[in-house]
Amino acid sequence: MTPTNAELIARRNKVLGPAYRLFYDEPLHIVRGEDVWLFDADGRKYLDTYNNVPHVGHSHPDVVAAVTAQIAKVNIHTRYLHETILDYAERLTATFEPALDTVHFGCSGTEANEMALRLARTHTGNKGVIVTECAYHGHSQSIYEISTRDVPVSALPDYVVTIPAPDTLRGRYRGANATDQYVRHVEEAVATLTARGHGVAALIIDTIQSSGGTVIAPPGFYAKAAAVVRAAGGLFIADEVQAGFARIGTKFWVYQDHDVVPDFVTMGKPMGNGMPLAACVTQRAYVETFAKANKYFNTFAGIPVTTAAGLAMLEVIERDGLQANALAVGQYMTGKLQALAERHAVIGDIRGSGFFIGLDLVTDRATMAPATALTARLVNGMKERGVLSGAIGPAMNILKIRPPMTFTRAHADLMLGVINETLTAVS
């Protein structure tokens, strides 16, 4: 017999405790997934428009087949020779510029960022980190302490300095000089860390600042910021845990739209299509410095079962042309959302690219004041109508539109109809 939500919630509270949270006013009890659909225990189906982990769709048959075959065969650690990790790592590095030639595997985006930061600190000999405001990079101690979404500025260690997210919509700078004005904050952060005696180990940035509110950096910002940091002896970490793997449609990695080659690119969520797989892709010199000074081993990182999932996922993206699909369907959605904005004054902005779109909801277009409460009603109302999304941003007023890469125009139409209907109902 299917337990009720109340029963499951009581069991969760008892055995998992209060740090575990649930989505939606009335949480979902999910029992099955297939492509862009999730099914609850009552057999009701939901269009998934925002989970960015099942990258080529829930339970994709190729990923299922790869995992099923591999786990039946063997699943050993990386101190034995095994071909899958090599096939995958070579295929992965082929999506990068030649300088980014070395892969360090992990099990989570947090572990990927841990690795990048440890490599950066070891190579530079510096401790200081520059991070954007309202950023989230992970849950381990040394990554949580740079996660400014959750840690107030007053509680940051003195080797962590924030810069404003390069937001040209709500941020302090707009217009033609915004890039240089934001870069000036990087220069100031470098000066602060230098004055405090820490030096600069790294600038770490989500290449689309998701927690920051789907912030798209202005042209030239990453390249100029990286140059400032490198001139001070620091390195540039592009966190693509959320945005990578062709989601934006135009490029495979977001930074590739910004005329810069990072020192580290970190990735996770979509990488194994749901299996715990993550990586830090970097340049050989940093790994060489690190290997001289440290021993490193990660039991479950890069194992056959998860890298088989990663390889299958990459193959599906390439074989099925899903990067082009993200671009085309993303453009289609953006156009339709713009049309919707003519009917709903609460839509203040539509931004992003491919399948990384933020629908910015406001109480007043002139002031762009965030419509936080309405966004929560929209998310819950869409869910009641069978479409799953979520809210993000410092004011939680941005609707996440980040569907699996197999999302079609028909799926988009269904989602757009529900957004229209729900906005009408909750506005």
Added chain:
Amino acid sequence: MTPTNAELIARRNKVLGPAYRLFYDEPLHIVRGEDVWLFDADGRKYLDTYNNVPHVGHSHPDVVAAVTAQIAKVNIHTRYLHETILDYAERLTATFEPALDTVHFGCSGTEANEMALRLARTHTGNKGVIVTECAYHGHSQSIYEISTRDVPVSALPDYVVTIPAPDTLRGRYRGANATDQYVRHVEEAVATLTARGHGVAALIIDTIQSSGGTVIAPPGFYAKAAAVVRAAGGLFIADEVQAGFARIGTKFWVYQDHDVVPDFVTMGKPMGNGMPLAACVTQRAYVETFAKANKYFNTFAGIPVTTAAGLAMLEVIERDGLQANALAVGQYMTGKLQALAERHAVIGDIRGSGFFIGLDLVTDRATMAPATALTARLVNGMKERGVLSGAIGPAMNILKIRPPMTFTRAHADLMLGVINETLTAVS
């Protein structure tokens, strides 16, 4: 066509870099695993006597079936309701004392220790950590910095203080007063951390100090050490990442042989029988303090696919009586190893319990001087004869005997014959 080892090693060096290491003078190219056996690319089979991740055997059919069924169904994160995580967490906490009632999942032993340390620091308000010498607890920044196997004492942060491992064989104290003499070091460490203004957040100890050389603490040590730390406001983390899940045969968790209930028990390696699954099991109060002060989410932790593997593994241990098997076959092996010691003067000590046995190899029984070079020859010679093991300990002179829980007397006889033959050949 099967690539040569040289080709695979060249590919590894190119794409993974120098921080990735391989076991054995001539590394193994593993392509298949079944129960206690691993198979290389040439079809040669090896008896696995030391990999403690495939806990109920490589590719155990029940674990394979559970993973295969679950990945085909759905694999979503923990912000939806799902039964498997609850079934598993309830079954897991049933192996602990009632006070240890709350589970925090992770993807690696490192993440489990990260969580324990973050909870301890948040709850106590202290930063100081007491750790044994030559310990290894993980690879993230804040766990690596307490991993005294790899970080020299001079490079430890001043909020980390070491105590000697409670080794009554080679350590500084033996005999009847050893427990109290070792506890005195805990008292000193508390005093040092207090004097430095850090206070004590936690004492963290591998309940069998594996890296430290399969050190078995003397009776009463953990209980007395925990009492000293708690009196100073700190908490006790029992790291059972290597030793847990009934491996020792006598109890399900090692600390249960020591008349103490820890504040945190961390686990990983064997937990998912090869899938990336780990946890920190703790007491409700610490999680409540943490949840008030922090947001926490871990994308891949506790997901259906890995918890299904964990659940299947637990069921196999219980259904097949594998704890009793570990105890019985472990006693059988210990007896046979003692007989072997009469023929090989290099065997200096045999210690441990169940399937966590260390064979301590010495150049001189009187001085117990470690036979480091011989142990390396033994490990490689056993491998050439079809039996896989490894060396551990500060001097790398201890042969690890930590087979899957399905290891039988027949497997033990095969291993013992090869140890005997190889010791004769390499001594």
